[in-house]
Amino acid sequence: MALVNAVALIHLLGCAPPVCTEDPPGAFYQLAPDQRSAAYVDAETFANVFSWLQQADDRDVSFSCLVDRFTNAFDNDVDMLVLVLHLGGQEFLERSSTRIIANFTAAQRVFESGIGDVPKPVVAPVGPSTMRSYSVIGAREGLLAGPLLHELAHGWSAYLTGPDALTSQIRRTPTSHWGFSSVGGVLGGWAPDSLEQLDDGLFRACSPTEVEPFSPSGYASNTVPFAPLELYLMGLIAAEEVPDIQIAVNPQLAGPVSTCASFTADEIVSVSIADIVGENGARSPGPADAQRHFDLGLVILAETTLSAGDWQYYQQVVSCLESTEACEIEVQALGAANSTPFYPLTFHDATGGRATLRFVELDPIAPPLGPASLPE
Numbered sequence: 415m416a417l418v419n420a421v422a423l424i425h426l427l428g429c430a431p432p433v434c435t436e437d438p439p440g441a442f443y444q445l446a447p448d449q450r451s452a453a454y455v456d457a458e459t460f461a462n463v464f465s466w467l468q469q470a471d472d473r474d475v476s477f478s479c480l481v482d483r484f485t486n487a488f489d490n491d492v493d494m495l496v497l498v499l500h501l502g503g504q505e506f507l508e509r510s511s512t513r514i515i516a517n518f519t520a521a522q523r524v525f526e527s528g529i530g531d532v533p534k535p536v537v538a539p540v541g542p543s544t545m546r547s548y549s550v551i552g553a554r555e556g557l558l559a560g561p562l563l564h565e566l567a568h569g570w571s572a573y574l575t576g577p578d579a580l581t582s583q584i585r586r587t588p589t590s591h592w593g594f595s596s597v598g599g600v601l602g603g604w605a606p607d608s609l610e611q612l613d614d615g616l617f618r619a620c621s622p623t624e625v626e627p628f629s630p631s632g633y634a635s636n637t638v639p640f641a642p643l644e645l646y647l648m649g650l651i652a653a654e655e656v657p658d659i660q661i662a663v664n665p666q667l668a669g670p671v672s673t674c675a676s677f678t679a680d681e682i683v684s685v686s687i688a689d690i691v692g693e694n695g696a697r698s699p700g701p702a703d704a705q706r707h708f709d710l711g712l713v714i715l716a717e718t719t720l721s722a723g724d725w726q727y728y729q730q731v732v733s734c735l736e737s738t739e740a741c742e743i744e745v746q747a748l749g750a751a752n753s754t755p756f757y758p759l760t761f762h763d764a765t766g767g768r769a770t771l772r773f774v775e776l777d778p779i780a781p782p783l784g785p786a787s788l789p790e
């Protein structure tokens with residue numbers, strides 16, 4: 415059993431205001447040979463980001479300014495921006511004081527109604543006006559192995575403002591996950607139909623993936639397809655396709671957690687999609703008109719210039735993630751070097767073939783962006 419305990423999934427709706435309005439001296443963008451990603455090369459920025467990821471309350475470095483720099487450098491109206499540290503997962507763990515690889519998403523704009531607003535949206539969003547969210551991935555394997563799919567899901571979830579039983583799970587720390595519920599998607603909960611009652615007030619339920627233990631705060635590996643409720647909130651399926659959701663009231667873990675976990679609860683209540691629509695309004699636009707293709711920007715935060723081999727790696731990753739066929743690169747869960755290898759789900763796979771993404775060809779506003787893009 416592989417336990418992914420070295421990966422932290424933090425969800426943040428806001429960030430400190432930008433504190434760095436100008437590029438540090440010597441910082442530059444290096445464009446990928448195919449222009450579908452760019453490295454932001456600056457040792458100081460890299461060190462700051464690495465430090466920030468280990469101390470989430472450190473506001474000295476703001477991710478908002480990195481997003482501002484992207485907006486100033488590229489003329490691309492992306493839907494989501496992905497910032498990834500150019501660092502291997504094991505290397506992250508070796509260099510880290512906390513020995514936890516942190517990842518997070520900051521949702522910036524809401525373009526639809528009916529998806530809730532817990533916690534409240536940010537006041538001063540950053541990035542292109544089209545940008546829904548930006549995600550920071552702590553180590554490069556996190557793109558393909560996950561938690562990229564988990565982080566992308568935070569563009570829409572989980573912000574529902576009712577019913578109370580569901581929202582009390584969403585408000586658990588870290589916020590905006592499905593908690594002890596049968597949603598069983600990339601943002602947490604148990605596999606539907608896995609709930610058993612063991613005794614009066616004692617229950618047992620199981621993870622939707624063999625790669626990770628049961629988790630109320632979501633799954634990091636790119637192995638869990640988006641659940642019906644997640645697909646509904648993304649606008650990809652109709653309300654009628656979302657099954658009733660079982661939710662534990664006042665749940666407490668009761669024993670060790672592996673693929674399955676025991677927990678106590680006052681009771682299990684059931685919430686229907688009609689209850690959710692009644693509290694939040696209908697998701698609009700619905701599946702007939704909702705966006706089904708998403709443009710992503712990819713920025714690699716690097717200490718030094720990337721090599722031809724590095725670019726080849728990112729080109730493979732990008733092709734795999736946006737593929738509408740199977741991704742045939744075998745990976746292991748981020749931060750778990752001895753775990754069972756798996757073939758990751760692509761975004762298209764995770765949506766059940768309902769939506770696609772593409773990493774856009776970046777369009778520099780004012781070349782040159784620094785030294786030549788491809789050192790020999």
Ligand SMILES: [Zn+2]
Nearest residue numbers: 423424425632
């Ligand atoms: Zn999360």
